Amino acid sequence: MYKLNFADLSPERFLAEYWQKKPLLLKQGFSNFSDPLSADELAGLALEEDVESRVVHCANGDWQLETGPVSDFSTFGERDWTILVQAVDHWHADAARLLDPFRFIPNWRIDDLMVSFSTPGGGVGPHLDQYDVFIIQGQGKRHWRVGMPDNTLEQFCPHPRLLQVSPFQACIDVVMEPGDILYIPPGCPHEGISLENSLNYSVGFRAPAQKDLLTGLADYLIDNDISGTRFSDPAREVSQNIGELASADLAQVKQLLQQLVSDEQSLPLWFGQYISRAKHELDLQEPEPHYQADEIAEYLEEGSELSLTGGLRCCYHQASADADIALFINGEQYLLPGNELTTAKLLTEQRVLDEQQCRHFLELPERLGLLVHLINLGYWHFTD
Amino acid sequence: MYKLNFADLSPERFLAEYWQKKPLLLKQGFSNFSDPLSADELAGLALEEDVESRVVHCANGDWQLETGPVSDFSTFGERDWTILVQAVDHWHADAARLLDPFRFIPNWRIDDLMVSFSTPGGGVGPHLDQYDVFIIQGQGKRHWRVGMPDNTLEQFCPHPRLLQVSPFQACIDVVMEPGDILYIPPGCPHEGISLENSLNYSVGFRAPAQKDLLTGLADYLIDNDISGTRFSDPAREVSQNIGELASADLAQVKQLLQQLVSDEQSLPLWFGQYISRAKHELDLQEPEPHYQADEIAEYLEEGSELSLTGGLRCCYHQASADADIALFINGEQYLLPGNELTTAKLLTEQRVLDEQQCRHFLELPERLGLLVHLINLGYWHFTD
Numbered sequence: 200m201y202k203l204n205f206a207d208l209s210p211e212r213f214l215a216e217y218w219q220k221k222p223l224l225l226k227q228g229f230s231n232f233s234d235p236l237s238a239d240e241l242a243g244l245a246l247e248e249d250v251e252s253r254v255v256h257c258a259n260g261d262w263q264l265e266t267g268p269v270s271d272f273s274t275f276g277e278r279d280w281t282i283l284v285q286a287v288d289h290w291h292a293d294a295a296r297l298l299d300p301f302r303f304i305p306n307w308r309i310d311d312l313m314v315s316f317s318t319p320g321g322g323v324g325p326h327l328d329q330y331d332v333f334i335i336q337g338q339g340k341r342h343w344r345v346g347m348p349d350n351t352l353e354q355f356c357p358h359p360r361l362l363q364v365s366p367f368q369a370c371i372d373v374v375m376e377p378g379d380i381l382y383i384p385p386g387c388p389h390e391g392i393s394l395e396n397s398l399n400y401s402v403g404f405r406a407p408a409q410k411d412l413l414t415g416l417a418d419y420l421i422d423n424d425i426s427g428t429r430f431s432d433p434a435r436e437v438s439q440n441i442g443e444l445a446s447a448d449l450a451q452v453k454q455l456l457q458q459l460v461s462d463e464q465s466l467p468l469w470f471g472q473y474i475s476r477a478k479h480e481l482d483l484q485e486p487e488p489h490y491q492a493d494e495i496a497e498y499l500e501e502g503s504e505l506s507l508t509g510g511l512r513c514c515y516h517q518a519s520a521d522a523d524i525a526l527f528i529n530g531e532q533y534l535l536p537g538n539e540l541t542t543a544k545l546l547t548e549q550r551v552l553d554e555q556q557c558r559h560f561l562e563l564p565e566r567l568g569l570l571v572h573l574i575n576l577g578y579w580h581f582t583d
Numbered sequence: 584m585y586k587l588n589f590a591d592l593s594p595e596r597f598l599a600e601y602w603q604k605k606p607l608l609l610k611q612g613f614s615n616f617s618d619p620l621s622a623d624e625l626a627g628l629a630l631e632e633d634v635e636s637r638v639v640h641c642a643n644g645d646w647q648l649e650t651g652p653v654s655d656f657s658t659f660g661e662r663d664w665t666i667l668v669q670a671v672d673h674w675h676a677d678a679a680r681l682l683d684p685f686r687f688i689p690n691w692r693i694d695d696l697m698v699s700f701s702t703p704g705g706g707v708g709p710h711l712d713q714y715d716v717f718i719i720q721g722q723g724k725r726h727w728r729v730g731m732p733d734n735t736l737e738q739f740c741p742h743p744r745l746l747q748v749s750p751f752q753a754c755i756d757v758v759m760e761p762g763d764i765l766y767i768p769p770g771c772p773h774e775g776i777s778l779e780n781s782l783n784y785s786v787g788f789r790a791p792a793q794k795d796l797l798t799g800l801a802d803y804l805i806d807n808d809i810s811g812t813r814f815s816d817p818a819r820e821v822s823q824n825i826g827e828l829a830s831a832d833l834a835q836v837k838q839l840l841q842q843l844v845s846d847e848q849s850l851p852l853w854f855g856q857y858i859s860r861a862k863h864e865l866d867l868q869e870p871e872p873h874y875q876a877d878e879i880a881e882y883l884e885e886g887s888e889l890s891l892t893g894g895l896r897c898c899y900h901q902a903s904a905d906a907d908i909a910l911f912i913n914g915e916q917y918l919l920p921g922n923e924l925t926t927a928k929l930l931t932e933q934r935v936l937d938e939q940q941c942r943h944f945l946e947l948p949e950r951l952g953l954l955v956h957l958i959n960l961g962y963w964h965f966t967d
């Protein structure tokens with residue numbers, strides 16, 4: 200278990216004073232830090248088809264980017280390159296635990312764990328991101344600089360797939376050591392240049408843009424064959440200007456759209472499905488053959504433990520105290536009775552269900568049925 | 584020129600009493616009607632790749648549907664079939680004129696002209712549509728029945744691509760003769776069975792559903808690379824229920840969507856582009872080589888006339904008296920100064936520009952430039 204050491208701050212004060220406002224350095228945010236994976240393990244992941252990775256190299260101002268899978272690391276040389284692997288929490292259970300200390304922020308808001316390995320001089324260059332990030336220093340030392348948002352910074356692409364910014368003024372300038380943590384809000388320019396072979400862990404957040412929300416809602420309507428009502432104009436008057444798109448007609452178009460995005464029933468259902476969908480491949484191991492309910496019951500009675508597959512996104516919504524609970528797992532929705540909050544919480548707030556928590560699912564056939572379903576999808580699996 | 588004969592009604596009273604409310608039969612709505620095209624010409628169109636057509640056949644309760652292009656009409660026999668051709672106004676200038684009498688309703692609301700040829704016994708069966716339609720009887724006689732909207736009607740598919748309704752009670756039951764016109768609002772069941780070889784012209788309307796609007800807006804944001812703002816939560820508090828998708832977070836999601844669909848600046852621009860896009864192929868003949876401005880000027884000075892390509896959708900929007908005018912043609916947007924209303928009206932409200940109207944475009948180089956652009960796209964062409 201990693202324990203976040205907020206120094207003289209608390210999570211409350213961190214949220215109030217820094218979250219989405221200004222960058223923060225937590226020296227020894229993890230004390231006695233030990234890396235959950237090695238550079239070799241990371242390189243191993245980058246060889247995989249299903250894992251998203253890229254290598255960034257810079258020598259004499261010439262930026263190169265190569266997307267994985269990487270086949271041969273020997274060509275990169277001893278310095279000036281970084282390999283970045285996305286969604287390592289999906290593939291490496293120990294690394295996934297690095298997300299847990301940040302769960303004073305709700306699940307749905309957390310995206311994934313990116314891990315980078317850099318040789319001396321390596322880095323992706325000065326840039327800014329649209330998302331909050333906590334960058335944890337693993338093995339090795341890296342020089343990090345972070346600035347405040349600055350509209351005068353220019354964005355440019357030294358390589359078609361690299362977006363960088365012009366030189367910025369730093370408010371944090373530090374050589375990070377193992378266990379140091381940097382919090383960077385969206386829009387703050389930052390740059391890390393490795394001083395030695397080093398590992399960095401980025402806990403990234405998810406913050407959909409308006410376009411993503413609208414596109415997601417449109418996809419939901421299409422997938423669920425929801426057309427809504429049509430434009431109608433029973434009060435139309437004879438038009439003198441047949442070419443005109445009149446303001447009154449536009450007002451009705453607007454009203455139809457507003458009504459659609461304000462539907463209190465469907466909005467939570469759509470958003471829950473949308474936001475619980477993982478953006479990267481999951482390492483789902485569907486049991487073959489599927490378990491029967493009585494087999495699962497037997498294992499649970501015998502005292503088995505269950506683990507959640509890494510990267511699986513789970514959340515629930517309950518509109519009011521007695522309302523049905525909508526449980527969202529990996530883009531699917533399950534409707535639970537209003538008194539099943541414990542079930543919803545166990546399935547969304549625990550990464551491991553211990554013996555006693557498992558037994559909760561033996562109390563009702565519907566609960567057991569849901570768990571069996573989730574196990575047979577490979578979402579939960581018995582801890583060896 | 585077809586002139587609509589409203590009998591004891593006026594366009595005003597038609598809109599007030601019937602439009603989107605109840606069906607209406609206009610006996611001899613077009614007096615002395617003569618068909619703008621022949622059954623043979625229609626069959627010729629149905630042979631074309633670019634033209635959307637389908638043949639519906641029914642014998643002894645067995646419904647068949649075949650999509651065009653049709654290669655051989657001889658297989659269908661003498662009776663019990665109908666051929667329906669979409670967007671005939673895109674391909675046949677004389678037929679396109681059938682839309683003109685209905686332009687007391689604005690352009691953007693009018694969709695296309697569908698034409699059907701039916702042999703005795705032919706028809707598509709009892710059904711209802713989501714759109715208003717005027718059905719004009721051409722040559723031959725056809726038995727039409729129309730009912731009022733009725734929630735108890737059942738919809739079913741006698742063929743995977745035919746949607747029909749159960750038997751309905753008729754409020755209009757008539758043998759239509761050439762020049763008779765039937766107005767049918769959305770949702771009213773209707774059925775036409777041909778008594779002899781007959782032609783029917785359907786003036787269809789366009790009424791986007793909420794889903795279409797939202798999908799269209801999403802496409803617009805994607806095409807124009809408009810991301811909008813991101814979800815942000817600088818006031819977030821420590822979460823006790825990390826699995827919860829809280830109502831406060833959902834409220835912000837809703838607010839982001841509402842803001843997006845309420846933008847008074849972009850809504851008209853988007854909707855104008857969206858609704859001016861034709862749904863069917865256009866018969867655009869781009870001049871090769873393109874005209875130069877001085878060539879066009881010369882032709883206009885000499886007294887040429889211009890015709891609009893059939894099916895081209897044109898409209899404009901001006902938010903207030905002095906505001907810029909957004910002109911929309913075929914999914915493209917052109918911004919005109921606020922005092923160019925005459926230009927906007929000529930380009931959207933006329934199907935033909937006579938000598939004098941053409942000369943309007945000689946008065947300003949920008950006007951001429953716009954016209955040259957539209958001619959070079961094949962939107963307007965010199966009348967032979």
Ligand SMILES: O=C(O)CCC(=O)C(=O)O
Pocket residue numbers: 281283313314315322323328332334389391399401
């Ligand atoms: O680890 C790296 O090299 C890049 C980290 C970074 O910029 C980020 O996570 O936003």
Ligand SMILES: O=C(O)CCC(=O)C(=O)O
Pocket residue numbers: 665667697698699706707712716718773775783785
């Ligand atoms: O012409 C036909 O056979 C079908 C016409 C029709 O149902 C319509 O235009 O809605």
Ligand SMILES: [Co+2]
Pocket residue numbers: 326327328389
């Ligand atoms: Co970054």
Ligand SMILES: [Co+2]
Pocket residue numbers: 710711712773
């Ligand atoms: Co119909």
